[in-house]
Amino acid sequence: MAGMSVQEFFDRAGAALELRLLSRSPESRQPITVSDINRPGLALTGFVENFLWERILILGATEIAYLRNLSDEVRRKALENVLQFQIPCIIVSKGLAPPPPLQEIADERMVPVFGTAMDTTPLIHELTSLLDESFAPSTAVHGSLVDVYGVGLLITGRSGIGKSECALDLVERGARLVADDVVTIRRRHNVLIGSGNEMVRHCMEIRGIGIVDVQAIFGIRSIRARKRIEVEVNLQEWDAAKDYERLGLDERHTTILDVRIPLITVPIFPGKNITVIAETIALSYLVKAYGYDPAKHFNENLLQLMRRKRNLSVLARDDLE
Numbered sequence: 001m002a003g004m005s006v007q008e009f010f011d012r013a014g015a016a017l018e019l020r021l022l023s024r025s026p027e028s029r030q031p032i033t034v035s036d037i038n039r040p041g042l043a044l045t046g047f048v049e050n051f052l053w054e055r056i057l058i059l060g061a062t063e064i065a066y067l068r069n070l071s072d073e074v075r076r077k078a079l080e081n082v083l084q085f086q087i088p089c090i091i092v093s094k095g096l097a098p099p100p101p102l103q104e105i106a107d108e109r110m111v112p113v114f115g116t117a118m119d120t121t122p123l124i125h126e127l128t129s130l131l132d133e134s135f136a137p138s139t140a141v142h143g144s145l146v147d148v149y150g151v152g153l154l155i156t157g158r159s160g161i162g163k164s165e166c167a168l169d170l171v172e173r174g175a176r177l178v179a180d181d182v183v184t185i186r187r188r189h190n191v192l193i194g195s196g197n198e199m200v201r202h203c204m205e206i207r208g209i210g211i212v213d214v215q216a217i218f219g220i221r222s223i224r225a226r227k228r229i230e231v232e233v234n235l236q237e238w239d240a241a242k243d244y245e246r247l248g249l250d251e252r253h254t255t256i257l258d259v260r261i262p263l264i265t266v267p268i269f270p271g272k273n274i275t276v277i278a279e280t281i282a283l284s285y286l287v288k289a290y291g292y293d294p295a296k297h298f299n300e301n302l303l304q305l306m307r308r309k310r311n312l313s314v315l316a317r318d319d320l321e
Helices: 006-013 041-045 061-068 072-082 102-108 120-135 163-172 214-218 274-289 294-320
Strands: 056-059 090-092 113-115 138-142 144-148 151-157 176-179 182-188 191-195 203-206 210-213 226-228 231-237 253-256 259-268
Touching: 006 120, 041 061, 041 072, 056 120, 061 072, 072 102, 102 113, 120 182, 138 151, 144 163, 144 274, 151 163, 151 274, 163 176, 163 203, 163 214, 163 274, 176 182, 176 191, 176 226, 191 259, 210 214, 231 274, 259 274
Parallel strands: 056 090, 090 113, 151 231, 231 259
Antiparallel strands: 138 182, 144 151, 144 176, 182 191, 191 226, 203 210, 253 259
16 A cells, blocks of 8 residues: 555554554644654754654654753754654653653644553564554455465365365365455565455355355354465366376466465366365475475486386396397
8 A cells, every 4th residue: 555644543553552642633744654663863863864754753761761861952952853854653652751842843743642551662563563564565366265284275266166165165174264255465575465354254155055154153263364375276177178287297386466376276077076185285285395295206206217127128138139
C-alpha cells in the first residue's frame, strides 16, 4: 500500500501497542509510508543532516532524560529543530510524560503524540512487525491453502475441479486448513505467507453440500490462521495429448509476488486419489529440504547400473576374442 494515515494506524494498532492519544487530534499531514522507525539521537543536539523524518519517531527514556536536563530555552529549540520536519507521529514509551513544550509544538505542526506503557525495545519490535505486515506486498489467489505435515500446499486449478474437496479430505486425514476459495498472500522477507478472508474464516463451500464449518466439525486443531506457502499444486484434467513429468528431474517453478516456489501439476481423472498424492508432494518436499532428492538418486543408480552392464558386456566381448 502507498501509505496509511496516522488515524488509521491508531485504529489498527492502538490496542496492540497500548497507545493513548496525548495530542488534541490523531490527524497528521504526513501519512505513514515506511515500516522503519526513527529515534532522534543527534537530531536533538541540532544535527539533522540525515534525519529520517518520514518515519515514526520514538522517544524513550534516554531521549526524555536528555530533554529534561536541558534548560527551557534550549529544550524548546531542540524540539523545534526536530519538529521542523513533517513527522507522521511521535510515540513516547515506558509511560513517560512528554517534556514541555513537546505537545504544544507538535499540535502546532499537526504531529500527533502518543504515549504507551510498553518498554522501548519491545515497542520497536512490535511496531515494526505491525508495519511490515501492513506494507507487505500482497495479492489474492483463487485456491485452497492447507498445512500438510508442516508444508504449506497452495492447491490451485479451475473452478469446480475439486480444490475444496481435496483440502477437506486432507483435513480429515489430519492436515490443517488455512484458507479456502480465496487465499490472501503477503510477501515478508522473501517468504510468502498465506491467510484466509476474515469474513469467510475457515468455512468451505462443497458443491452438493453447501457451506461447511471446518473448525466446528473437525475441531480447533484442524485450522490455522496463516502459513508459509512452500509448494503450489495445480490440478488439471487429464489430457492424453500432454506430456506429463514422469521422473521429477525437470523441476518446474511459479512466481508469486517475485518469490519463486515449486510448481507441481497433477493431472486428475475419476478414481485418482488426489489426497494421497498431495500428502506425497508434501513429504517429498520435506525430503528434498533435508538434502535427499529421490528422482536424482534414482537417476544416478540407473546410470551406474547401465555403466556396469556396459563394462560387463565389454569384458565378455574381450574374453570371446
